[in-house]
Amino acid sequence: MSRRSPDLLVIGAGTAGLVAARTAAALGARVLLVERDRFGGDCLWTGCVPSKALLAAAEAAAAVRGAARFGLHAEVTGIDTAQVMASVRRAITAIEPDDAPQTQHAKGVRTATGDVAFTGPDTVTVDGEPLRFRRAVVATGSHPVLPDVPGLADADPLTSDSLWDLTGLPGRVAVLGGGAIGCELGQAMARLGVQVTLVEPGPRLLAGEDPAAAALVQAALVRDGVDVRTGRHATGVEAHRLHLDDGATVTFDRLLVAAGRAPRTDGLGLAAAGIQRDERGNVRVDAQLATTNPRVWAAGDVTGHPRFTHLAGVHGSLAAGNAVLGLRRSVRLDAVPRVTYTSPELAAVGAPTAEDAERPAGHRVLSQSHEHSDRAVTDQRTDGVTRLVVDGRRRVVGATVVGARAGESLAELTLAVTQGLTTTDLAGTVHPYPAYTDPTWDAAVADATGRLQAGPARLAVTVLRRLAQLRAR
Numbered sequence: 001m002s003r004r005s006p007d008l009l010v011i012g013a014g015t016a017g018l019v020a021a022r023t024a025a026a027l028g029a030r031v032l033l034v035e036r037d038r039f040g041g042d043c044l045w046t047g048c049v050p051s052k053a054l055l056a057a058a059e060a061a062a063a064v065r066g067a068a069r070f071g072l073h074a075e076v077t078g079i080d081t082a083q084v085m086a087s088v089r090r091a092i093t094a095i096e097p098d099d100a101p102q103t104q105h106a107k108g109v110r111t112a113t114g115d116v117a118f119t120g121p122d123t124v125t126v127d128g129e130p131l132r133f134r135r136a137v138v139a140t141g142s143h144p145v146l147p148d149v150p151g152l153a154d155a156d157p158l159t160s161d162s163l164w165d166l167t168g169l170p171g172r173v174a175v176l177g178g179g180a181i182g183c184e185l186g187q188a189m190a191r192l193g194v195q196v197t198l199v200e201p202g203p204r205l206l207a208g209e210d211p212a213a214a215a216l217v218q219a220a221l222v223r224d225g226v227d228v229r230t231g232r233h234a235t236g237v238e239a240h241r242l243h244l245d246d247g248a249t250v251t252f253d254r255l256l257v258a259a260g261r262a263p264r265t266d267g268l269g270l271a272a273a274g275i276q277r278d279e280r281g282n283v284r285v286d287a288q289l290a291t292t293n294p295r296v297w298a299a300g301d302v303t304g305h306p307r308f309t310h311l312a313g314v315h316g317s318l319a320a321g322n323a324v325l326g327l328r329r330s331v332r333l334d335a336v337p338r339v340t341y342t343s344p345e346l347a348a349v350g351a352p353t354a355e356d357a358e359r360p361a362g363h364r365v366l367s368q369s370h371e372h373s374d375r376a377v378t379d380q381r382t383d384g385v386t387r388l389v390v391d392g393r394r395r396v397v398g399a400t401v402v403g404a405r406a407g408e409s410l411a412e413l414t415l416a417v418t419q420g421l422t423t424t425d426l427a428g429t430v431h432p433y434p435a436y437t438d439p440t441w442d443a444a445v446a447d448a449t450g451r452l453q454a455g456p457a458r459l460a461v462t463v464l465r466r467l468a469q470l471r472a473r
């Protein structure tokens with residue numbers, strides 16, 4: 001490795017680090033990107049890519065089982081889970097070149113493999129070799145946490161880090177955690193023939209989401225055969241048996257722990273560089289992603305901001321711009337979209353849409369069931385609802401969509417929340433028919449039309465109608 005000080009040292013080549021490095025290089029900086037493991041990070045190797053590939057296989061199985069409703073008599077006669085896992089690995093292999101070192105070199109980024117640790121405010125070691133930097137971005141990600149359940153660590157539990165090393169799926173899996181990972185992977189495995197029991201200590205799945213939307217997802221998991229145990233705590237694990245606080249025992253072949261994540265800062269030497277952490281161990285950042293060391297920014301999961309690839313990318317670009325150009329651009333967290341890729345998908349952005357959520361005076365919730373969406377009817381996928389929150393000026397400030405392809409429907413709602421668009425803006429935009437965006441358009445049209453039936457707008461409509469009648473005489 002060249003000893004020449006980089007203008008920007010980027011630590012970690014996951015989404016945040018890759019985008020930071022490429023952005024800085026495009027701005028003309030001399031960049032060194034150092035990764036201790038595999039270029040591409042969680043999203044490529046253990047997160048989004050493998051999980052969505054597994055979900056695709058599961059969706060195919062569900063489509064065959066559901067074909068009878070269209071008069072197609074097909075059945076899943078066998079599931080070769082070794083081939084399923086091989087197809088997951090093919091997806092990773094197809095995407096991997098985008099994140100490989102050679103691709104970064106072509107974009108002007110110098111790369112190195114090694115473990116980085118700070119030794120001072122502007123110095124690190126890379127696998128023990130000293131290096132000075134001008135500016136740095138910490139993008140070291142997060143890792144799964146193992147809850148403190150007696151016997152758990154000795155049960156060789158799987159996590160989202162290790163699941164993808166399996167060459168086939170186990171027969172019985174007990175999943176700990178009913179968040180995004182537990183729901184996506186629990187449903188996928190159940191659809192692929194695994195006997196899944198999902199244990200969640202909270203009263204319901206997907207705790208942060210609109211309860212009515214999350215209830216539709218929970219019902220779908222149950223229909224797919226997942227044995228959902230909410231409100232239950234794991235009290236111990238012994239010999240392929242998981243004990244719960246209601247006295248029940250769940251027998252499993254493998255345990256999958258999906259009980260949340262923690263920042264990856266082990267051995268990073270943050271204190272030597274004067275980089276503080278918050279009470280949850282995340283690297284403390286301000287709105288510009290600057291750390292408490294004026295030479296160092298942080299990006300992605302390690303900051304404790306919502307843990308999504310799209311936000312990690314935005315972080316990477318913003319941190320690099322601020323570090324290299326001395327800008328003071330701030331990250332915006334009020335319009336970060338999120339999608340849980342269960343079937344139905346649950347997608348949300350902005351202000352909460354729950355019935356009982358506290359909201360400012362004048363805010364209203366517009367709901368459209370997908371039962372009246374023609375596309376959902378033709379597909380026989382009416383298990384969904386679209387809910388928009390609008391403020392007193394009819395601007396869309398939040399949305400939840402649960403249903404088929406909800407993630408796709410969320411894009412325009414994210415634009416609406418980000419840009420402060422009103423229901424009149426949405427209503428006046430021609431949407432294609434029939435599409436899963438119909439409920440959004442219907443809700444917006446109903447709201448915008450309602451406006452014409454009240455107050456000054458109603459008076460104006462009446463006057464214009466009378467004038468038109470007079471002219472027609």
Ligand SMILES: Cc1cc2nc3c(=O)[nH]c(=O)nc-3n(C[C@H](O)[C@H](O)[C@H](O)COP(=O)(O)OP(=O)(O)OC[C@H]3O[C@@H](n4cnc5c(N)ncnc54)[C@H](O)[C@@H]3O)c2cc1C
Binds near residue numbers: 049
């Ligand atoms: C199962 C699963 C499914 C997911 N699905 C989605 C999804 O569908 N959509 C979505 O938006 N998000 C999803 N996520 C979240 C997403 O994967 C993460 O938010 C994203 O990958 C975070 O990127 P990052 O760059 O911050 O961290 P990472 O990708 O974790 O990258 C950090 C890198 O830093 C390296 N590193 C750590 N310490 C050092 C060191 N000391 N020296 C050198 N290198 C170091 C690590 O090896 C790693 O490669 C999913 C996550 C999981 C686990």
Ligand SMILES: NC(=O)c1ccc[n+]([C@@H]2O[C@H](COP(=O)([O-])OP(=O)(O)OC[C@H]3O[C@@H](n4cnc5c(N)ncnc54)[C@H](O)[C@@H]3O)[C@@H](O)[C@H]2O)c1
Binds near residue numbers: 201
């Ligand atoms: N589609 C996506 O964008 C996607 C998919 C997967 C993961 N992710 C990201 O990864 C992050 C981590 O996902 P996750 O599902 O691990 O975390 P999470 O924080 O979303 O959910 C963890 C769940 O585990 C439960 N839990 C805690 N302790 C437990 C215990 N002892 N036994 C059983 N359950 C326990 C919690 O109550 C919670 O419901 C998410 O926050 C998300 O940002 C995103």
